[in-house]
Amino acid sequence: MNNSFLLDGEDVPFIPGQTVMQAAAAAGKYIPHLCWHPDFTAHGSCKLCTVKIGGRFATACTTRAAAGQEVDNRTEELTAKRRTLLQLLFVEGNHFCPSCEKSGNCVLQATAYEMGMLSPHFDHFYPDRAVDASHPDVLLDFNRCIMCELCVRASREVDGKDVFALSGRGAKSHLIVNSETGRLADTDFAVTDRAAEVCPVGVILKKRVGFAVPIGQRDYDEKPISEKAVGKVADGVKEAG
Amino acid sequence: MVIKSMHDSLRIPGSQEDSVAAAKIATILDRHARDGTRLVQILREVQDAEGWLSPATLSAIAEGIGWPRAQVESTANFYSFFHTRPLGEYRILFSDNITDRMLGNQDLMRSLCQKLWLEPGHMSEDGLVSVDATSCTGMCDQGPALLANYRTITRLTPERIDEMAHLIRRRVPVGDWPSDWFHVEDNIRRRDALLDHGLAPGEALAAALDRGPAGLLGEIERSALRGRGGAGFGSDIKWRSCRDAWGDAHYVICNADEGEPGTFKDRVLLSSYFDMVVDGMCIAGFAIGASKGFIYLRGEYRYLLDRLETRLAQRREAGLLGRNILGRGFSFDIEIHLGAGAYICGEESALIESLEGKPGKPRIRPPFPVTHGYLAQPTTVNNVETLALAALIAVKGGEWFRGIGTAYSTGTKLLSVSGDVARPGIYEFPFGVTVAEVLEAAGAPDTQAVTTAGAAGSCLSADEFGRHIAFEDVPTGGSIMVFDRSRDMFEVARNFAHFFAHESCGFCTPCRVGTAVNARLLDKLANDHGSPYDLDEMEKMHRLMQGASHCGLGNTATIALRDMLAKFRPAFDRRLHSPDYEPGFDLDAALSQARQMTGRDDPGAHLTDNLSAHAGETPSEAQP
Numbered sequence A: 001m002n003n004s005f006l007l008d009g010e011d012v013p014f015i016p017g018q019t020v021m022q023a024a025a026a027a028g029k030y031i032p033h034l035c036w037h038p039d040f041t042a043h044g045s046c047k048l049c050t051v052k053i054g055g056r057f058a059t060a061c062t063t064r065a066a067a068g069q070e071v072d073n074r075t076e077e078l079t080a081k082r083r084t085l086l087q088l089l090f091v092e093g094n095h096f097c098p099s100c101e102k103s104g105n106c107v108l109q110a111t112a113y114e115m116g117m118l119s120p121h122f123d124h125f126y127p128d129r130a131v132d133a134s135h136p137d138v139l140l141d142f143n144r145c146i147m148c149e150l151c152v153r154a155s156r157e158v159d160g161k162d163v164f165a166l167s168g169r170g171a172k173s174h175l176i177v178n179s180e181t182g183r184l185a186d187t188d189f190a191v192t193d194r195a196a197e198v199c200p201v202g203v204i205l206k207k208r209v210g211f212a213v214p215i216g217q218r219d220y221d222e223k224p225i226s227e228k229a230v231g232k233v234a235d236g237v238k239e240a241g
Numbered sequence B: 001m002v003i004k005s006m007h008d009s010l011r012i013p014g015s016q017e018d019s020v021a022a023a024k025i026a027t028i029l030d031r032h033a034r035d036g037t038r039l040v041q042i043l044r045e046v047q048d049a050e051g052w053l054s055p056a057t058l059s060a061i062a063e064g065i066g067w068p069r070a071q072v073e074s075t076a077n078f079y080s081f082f083h084t085r086p087l088g089e090y091r092i093l094f095s096d097n098i099t100d101r102m103l104g105n106q107d108l109m110r111s112l113c114q115k116l117w118l119e120p121g122h123m124s125e126d127g128l129v130s131v132d133a134t135s136c137t138g139m140c141d142q143g144p145a146l147l148a149n150y151r152t153i154t155r156l157t158p159e160r161i162d163e164m165a166h167l168i169r170r171r172v173p174v175g176d177w178p179s180d181w182f183h184v185e186d187n188i189r190r191r192d193a194l195l196d197h198g199l200a201p202g203e204a205l206a207a208a209l210d211r212g213p214a215g216l217l218g219e220i221e222r223s224a225l226r227g228r229g230g231a232g233f234g235s236d237i238k239w240r241s242c243r244d245a246w247g248d249a250h251y252v253i254c255n256a257d258e259g260e261p262g263t264f265k266d267r268v269l270l271s272s273y274f275d276m277v278v279d280g281m282c283i284a285g286f287a288i289g290a291s292k293g294f295i296y297l298r299g300e301y302r303y304l305l306d307r308l309e310t311r312l313a314q315r316r317e318a319g320l321l322g323r324n325i326l327g328r329g330f331s332f333d334i335e336i337h338l339g340a341g342a343y344i345c346g347e348e349s350a351l352i353e354s355l356e357g358k359p360g361k362p363r364i365r366p367p368f369p370v371t372h373g374y375l376a377q378p379t380t381v382n383n384v385e386t387l388a389l390a391a392l393i394a395v396k397g398g399e400w401f402r403g404i405g406t407a408y409s410t411g412t413k414l415l416s417v418s419g420d421v422a423r424p425g426i427y428e429f430p431f432g433v434t435v436a437e438v439l440e441a442a443g444a445p446d447t448q449a450v451t452t453a454g455a456a457g458s459c460l461s462a463d464e465f466g467r468h469i470a471f472e473d474v475p476t477g478g479s480i481m482v483f484d485r486s487r488d489m490f491e492v493a494r495n496f497a498h499f500f501a502h503e504s505c506g507f508c509t510p511c512r513v514g515t516a517v518n519a520r521l522l523d524k525l526a527n528d529h530g531s532p533y534d535l536d537e538m539e540k541m542h543r544l545m546q547g548a549s550h551c552g553l554g555n556t557a558t559i560a561l562r563d564m565l566a567k568f569r570p571a572f573d574r575r576l577h578s579p580d581y582e583p584g585f586d587l588d589a590a591l592s593q594a595r596q597m598t599g600r601d602d603p604g605a606h607l608t609d610n611l612s613a614h615a616g617e618t619p620s621e622a623q624p
């Protein structure tokens, strides 16, 4: 049997062992995602990549591609679900995009535009989350954390440091750092760590480089994420073999 | 519990007290061979010794087991029964299932708080005691119940609460409180094939050894036994795929987490039929080729731990457990792990994570536990009742078992019946029994509604009581909660919504945020700010969470709510303030803090009209 599946009716080839997400990205097809990144093990938690395979919901980033699969991706039903998921993430944290250093480079914001999300819709939770400015080179603004654990995985899998972990349960889930004081300055985190680069939103911010690129000329100001992301990712996946 | 309370936080490093604490922690760590997979057990024992888990304690444990500190903190903060801040010498947790509420637990909790001069959730100013609510403790047939320093007390009355306040103020240790308070009844109301088994300890195990693994698996297959933990998975298929999976070792796990609100049948099996459960585990081990098993006992059943461990020791002496069982060359031993207050740890992959010392977050599946379970080895997870039934089948055979129940649901089912019934307790019925027959047996003449799978399943109205309890009609893990016509089904829905918001593990977006949104929407209705729009929002959350959630918790968390919205609509409509959109934010109420601070309560300090212009701005609330 030929190693390909149908994504919204189009043929997508895959290498056995690849997930639906990996195969789609390699073929230049965009499946919305937040917690997935080509360089790290899949996490399957944000659920933005929820697709319908043979009529059943599944996450594209954790489901292995199989020959003959029929995968629905950019349908109105799924877009509506993804919009609701994004709204939930927006109200769960404190996202004031106009004053956020990440605006324009933020995957959450860009995905929200892509899904046609016009308002947060639900009542805001306004959680009380402190900012950690202790580290000389990096600021942590937990208000924007979406619990994707990309920093957790980058620190563990690439930096070999385990600087970050998700703590708490349910709505009380929150990111912590690896020190008794709870301060980033008291960990072995360095601005050169991979974990300093991966945050899709505006939590892990380098000091002294803020607003270097003016808003309006940033990543997703140029092109929507559906075009931008697949370009980047397709390269990554190809390189990774 | 030996607790040194408040001044622990002020401990001076290097002090004598510090080194005593360090020595205690070292002893506990050594007892667990400094093995990080035992972290949940280590944290519980250290907390028992120290009173709470201070930042320094967590660092010491992390160093002891060689884990990153953040991971130790992550585990400690996941479980409700671990505290990373001091909560007093006495920790009182009122069971807060809807059945406890129907028996008046809220008045009792308020009264205890008043007598002790404290606010729920906060420690008294002298650092002596804290009072809070906790999810269902599995005593719905003899509630209202509470946990005092994690020991179960049943049948609370205003008099017991009075006396408890006295005992706490006089600093009488919980172990010296009146012993009848701790008495837990079995309340078995109807016995059938399992509860009337008449077998001696080890008899079923001997029968299984006689049959050999293949013969035994054949009988399980003939019996058509399906798992009693909820999903109804075929036990023979699970055991065979586990047996066939390649691994260094195979494991059997007995799921005794029994967290579903309204279930308590596993409690009774563990209390009074423990030999059947242990026989069942040994039999499962024999079938799949395992030599080690775990019982994951929910933290709420802490009171059973010593008794069960004693019984395991007796069985080892009698040659019914451990090396060379019954002299037949088969070796299998069992260890009990205690949970620490997390409903999600009943989900089998979350349970395994917890057994490995981690937060109980469900794994990505596949791979399934039968191939990659405990320590990534082939593992079969079965409910307590499933294992006891396997023991029965080993003796009596599959054909016999299949003769009981219905074609798709063979055998009997233990039902935990509670709520508005004359005789709450355990009813063993063959599958196929109607809901009406169960109600009749329990004495429930005036029933409005029945939830048939705890908070996570359907809610039936009177016209459906002719339906049959069976996987093919009304599936159940055994929790049957009964509500008579005097009950407000809105309050049932609200209690369930808060339960799920509290118990969501937080891993995936739809469940973590969706359960919190639902709890807020129901609170909004309860506070007279509801509109039909909010009811539609709950339907929307249902459609999202069912399908997009990562595990069974999120996928089932809105089923009862949806049923209640459909079948008991007037209970919700009554709460609606206006037919149009209503903001959840009450500006005048938000000013109450300012009034309190300025000591004003005159008309000028109040807003007269409802400023609904501030739609969508809700002040952050304390989590339920």
Ligand SMILES: Cc1cc2nc3c(=O)[nH]c(=O)nc-3n(C[C@H](O)[C@H](O)[C@H](O)COP(=O)(O)O)c2cc1C
Binding pocket: B226, B227, B228, B229, B230, B231, B232, B233, B255, B256, B257, B258, B259, B260, B343, B344, B345, B346, B347, B348, B349, B381, B382, B383, B384, B386, B387, B551, B552, B553
């Ligand atoms: C949120 C959640 C909680 C669960 N709680 C329990 C439980 O307390 N006891 C149990 O036996 N199964 C529970 N289960 C089901 C288990 O995942 C698993 O299916 C079961 O233990 C398998 O045993 P069985 O095949 O004997 O039914 C739960 C599932 C979910 C999703």
Ligand code: SF4
Binding pocket: A144, A145, A146, A147, A148, A149, A150, A151, A152, A175, A198, A199, A200, A201, A203, A204
């Ligand atoms: S800090 Fe950023 S990368 Fe880390 S979990 Fe939060 S959102 Fe994800």
Ligand code: SF4
Binding pocket: B344, B361, B362, B503, B504, B505, B506, B507, B508, B509, B511, B512, B549, B550, B551, B552, B553, B554, B555
């Ligand atoms: S559905 Fe809920 S309990 Fe299950 S993984 Fe998601 S957040 Fe956790």
Ligand code: FES
Binding pocket: A032, A033, A034, A035, A036, A043, A044, A045, A046, A047, A048, A049, A050, A059, A060, A061, A062
């Ligand atoms: S990208 Fe797949 S679940 Fe987050």
Ligand code: FES
Binding pocket: A095, A096, A097, A100, A101, A102, A103, A104, A106, A107, A108, A109, A144, A201, A202, A203
């Ligand atoms: S724009 Fe700031 S986190 Fe997305």
